[in-house]
C-alpha cells in the first residue's frame with residue numbers, strides 16, 4: 001500500500017510544472033577574477049538571476065591562478081536533497097574550446113568544499129546546456145555560496161566557461177507543498 005502511495009506521489013511530482021516562484025537563482029556576486037573572454041566582455045553580473053542567454057566569462061588572475069567566480073543565494077540556502085541540488089547554466093560549452101571547470105560550495109562563504117569537476121564539455125556551439133551538481137558530493141547538507149573555477153589557464157583563448165546563470169533545484173518537499181496548496185485551492189474554488 002505504502003509503495004503505491006509513494007509511486008503515486010512520485011508521478012504527481014513528476015507532472016507538476018515547476019512554477020517560476022519555486023525557482024531560485026544566485027543573486028549576489030561575492031568575488032570574481034577579471035571578466036573577459038575572447039569574443040564578449042559582458043559584466044560579471046550576467047551570471048546572476050534567471051538564464052537569459054547572456055553570459056559572463058572569467059579570465060585567469062595570473063599565469064598560475066585560474067579565473068573564477070563566487071556567487072551567493074541570499075534568500076535561503078540550497079539544501080541537499082536526493083540527486084542534484086543546483087544547476088549551472090552554460091552556453092557554447094564545446095569540446096573544441098575545452099572549457100572544463102571545477103565546482104565548490106560553502107555554507108558560510110569562508111570554507112569551500114569541492115563538489116567536483118564538470119568533466120569534458122558535452123555542449124554544442126552557441127547552444128545552451130544545463131549541468132546538475134549534488135551537494136552530497138562534498139558531504140554538505142546545505143550551501144549558500146557556489147564557486148566556479150576554470151579548470152585550466154589559456155591566456156590566448158577560451159579557458160573560461162560561458163556562464164549564464166546558477167539555479168537551485170526545488171526540493172521535493174517544496175513541490176509537495178506547492179502541489180498540496182494547489183489542490184487545496186482547487187477544492188476551495190467554488191464551481192460556477
Ligand SMILES: [Ca+2]
Nearest residue numbers: 081083134135
Ligand atoms: Ca543532493
Ligand SMILES: [Ca+2]
Nearest residue numbers: 092093097162
Ligand atoms: Ca565556449
Ligand SMILES: [Ca+2]
Nearest residue numbers: 046052054164
Ligand atoms: Ca545571464
